[in-house]
Amino acid sequence: MNKIKICVIGLGYVGLPLARLFSTKYKTVGFDMNAKRCEALMAGHDSTLEVSDELLQDAINNHGFVCTADIEAIRDCNFYIVAVPTPVDENNNPDLTPLYGASTTVGKVISKGDIVVYESTVYPGVTEDECIPVVEKVSGMKFNVDFFAGYSPERINPGDKLHTVEKIKKVTSGSTPEIGKIVDEVYSSVITAGTHLAPTMKVAEAAKVIENSQRDINIAFVNELSKIFTKMGIDTLDVLEAAGTKWNFLPFRPGLVGGHCIGVDPYYLAQCAQRYGYNPEIILAGRRMNDGMGEYVATETIKHMLKKGIQVLGSHIVIFGFTFKENCPDVRNTKIIDIYRALKEYNVNITVYDPWANPAIANHEYGIEVTNELPTEKFDSLIMGVAHNEFKGLDVTQFVKEKHVIFDVKGTLPKAIVDARL
Numbered sequence: 001m002n003k004i005k006i007c008v009i010g011l012g013y014v015g016l017p018l019a020r021l022f023s024t025k026y027k028t029v030g031f032d033m034n035a036k037r038c039e040a041l042m043a044g045h046d047s048t049l050e051v052s053d054e055l056l057q058d059a060i061n062n063h064g065f066v067c068t069a070d071i072e073a074i075r076d077c078n079f080y081i082v083a084v085p086t087p088v089d090e091n092n093n094p095d096l097t098p099l100y101g102a103s104t105t106v107g108k109v110i111s112k113g114d115i116v117v118y119e120s121t122v123y124p125g126v127t128e129d130e131c132i133p134v135v136e137k138v139s140g141m142k143f144n145v146d147f148f149a150g151y152s153p154e155r156i157n158p159g160d161k162l163h164t165v166e167k168i169k170k171v172t173s174g175s176t177p178e179i180g181k182i183v184d185e186v187y188s189s190v191i192t193a194g195t196h197l198a199p200t201m202k203v204a205e206a207a208k209v210i211e212n213s214q215r216d217i218n219i220a221f222v223n224e225l226s227k228i229f230t231k232m233g234i235d236t237l238d239v240l241e242a243a244g245t246k247w248n249f250l251p252f253r254p255g256l257v258g259g260h261c262i263g264v265d266p267y268y269l270a271q272c273a274q275r276y277g278y279n280p281e282i283i284l285a286g287r288r289m290n291d292g293m294g295e296y297v298a299t300e301t302i303k304h305m306l307k308k309g310i311q312v313l314g315s316h317i318v319i320f321g322f323t324f325k326e327n328c329p330d331v332r333n334t335k336i337i338d339i340y341r342a343l344k345e346y347n348v349n350i351t352v353y354d355p356w357a358n359p360a361i362a363n364h365e366y367g368i369e370v371t372n373e374l375p376t377e378k379f380d381s382l383i384m385g386v387a388h389n390e391f392k393g394l395d396v397t398q399f400v401k402e403k404h405v406i407f408d409v410k411g412t413l414p415k416a417i418v419d420a421r422l
Helices: 015-022 035-042 053-063 097-109 126-139 177-188 201-232 236-243 265-275 282-291 293-307 336-344 359-366
Strands: 005-009 027-031 066-068 079-082 115-118 148-151 170-172 195-197 316-320 349-353 379-384 400-408
Touching: 005 015, 005 097, 015 027, 015 053, 015 079, 035 066, 079 097, 097 126, 115 126, 115 177, 126 148, 126 201, 148 177, 148 201, 170 177, 170 201, 177 195, 201 236, 201 265, 201 282, 201 293, 265 282, 282 293, 293 336, 293 379, 293 400, 316 336, 336 349
Parallel strands: 005 027, 005 079, 027 066, 079 115, 115 148, 170 195, 316 349, 316 379, 379 400
Antiparallel strands: none
């Protein structure tokens, strides 16, 4: 165990916290193709805010943690961990391009006896059928003879400072029973919450992809309830609070489902099912429901404006929050953009305020302006889209005109001041 030198490939929301944690026990190198990202990390700051400056600087100064874009600097590692994104394309088909790239990198540096562990979320079989053949081809070595593999799905919760990587139980697996035990020992040595050794890599892959699919379906159910109860004039959150008094009622709430996990993983599972000749109905139905919630919020906002006699054409609407979740700067796959685009069809003027989002990234990814400055004008409508801590206790009525509409997506505002909520 003491001879293990770890390389984590991909220093994003998943890879960096994991690499930092491993560096407390093993010699660890973080590799990322983005040289500027590596330079910023070595300067002691993580722009994703997942690792505090104090922890990062401690890892660098006291544990020898290094971040690099130089492939030669990882050649002497023997335990490679791949933690790159696994997005979907514009047609919601899994995009394995980052995984192929990372596997190519591993193939260039892997040596006899080394282990490569994948953490990226995939459908069952991707590690063995898609990634390993790339490593074999580039390295010229044979799988389970010259090198070995494992799969340990990431369980990072962006923005959550309570359930950090070491405090979340980890699923592990290996390409052979013996390798599985080694992989499990390495992870269990730093994961204080413990580990669960799955019998095969495919089981571990399947476990990960259904975790978020299950959550997606449950949220879709309460989103549908929200639409039904709204038509009936019943407050959905009041209903959920009452139903929640039963000991086994699941505490899900309606909302937007974005980000790079829950809003993506079900498509990986669905495509896998279709490859085996099964057309998943519940999984895709849940996706359709959740993907339509942004447009639903926009439409309901416009309806309430019309009911109050507010001129929609040329009106001014402010959206509080743009990131995909609270207290996190990540704007990947944010569903606030769906609200924005649906509202734009009504020729309204929109201001997006988010103290967490990087305006340059938002503009590059979505072509819209996001401000970090609290608005000073008054608006015809206000949509509370993300429950950042900065918004708690904020009197939002100061930002709206006398005749206005307030839509509370997250259900965090006082019920008395809102016109509608999910």
